[in-house]
Amino acid sequence: MTTPHDTSAQTAQRIDAMEMTKHRRTPAPDTPQTRAYIRLLEEVSNFQHALVQANPTAEASDELIAKLASVRETLEQAAVPEAERLYARGELSGGEMQVLMPPLTVEHVDDHEFRAHTVAGEFAMGMNQAMHGGVVSVLFDTAMGRLAMGTEMLSARTVYLTTQYRNITPIGERLDLTATVDTVEGRKKFISGQLWHGDTLCAEADSLFVAVKPGQQ
């Protein structure tokens, strides 16, 4: 039996970063299978929020563990290599096709500017109804990474990302995320971003993204 952290030889796969980016940024076809998978991810996300809010009894936890193990086995039987997966597919569907971070609704992206908004559930909380700092950074990394790809959808990697936390980032309220390309130097794009709650600046970040070269993993 595998554990949830195993990467079996059957599905582990490393290919050229440009090829993988092409696959990941191509939206999954709008089929009953894709639509059902999106509903599954929504339910997983709802589960995550419920999980962190609940204090189940020992009996209830044991019952849940048995049910989850059965669900996991069903998923393991449907495992496919990364370049065939539905997960995290799409140009702008940062929200519906992944469960790594609060769903981002993208309003605009071109070669210079990215704008999106989100409402985070309790799974994204550090404590006291404030977003975990790592989640703030993953939001910036995604927004800035998508902006670095630009309209040509070039594959780019984060070289550095520095986040300054200015105010608490609230859970359960609309947050606006913006990013701007400040400078382009060959393969390098220097990008800055801000996370707002209304007129309050929650966090800002500076980053450098570098376009990958052909043949890089």
Ligand SMILES: CCCCCCCCCCCCCC(=O)SCCNC(=O)CCNC(=O)[C@H](O)C(C)(C)COP(=O)(O)OP(=O)(O)OC[C@H]1O[C@@H](n2cnc3c(N)ncnc32)[C@H](O)[C@@H]1OP(=O)(O)O
């Ligand atoms: C929400 C809606 C969106 C949905 C879509 C989702 C999109 C998702 C997007 C998600 C996105 C998520 C993205 C992620 O999370 S990517 C994952 C996190 N990042 C990484 O793992 C990157 C690891 N590093 C590398 O792979 C290599 O280092 C790379 C490939 C980046 C560069 O190695 P390479 O051998 O190719 O290049 P180079 O070493 O010649 O360097 C190149 C240039 O950079 C300059 N340099 C290097 N380091 C620094 C430094 N610290 N400060 C200042 N400058 C620095 C260097 O001097 C040189 O400049 P120049 O001499 O050419 O002038």
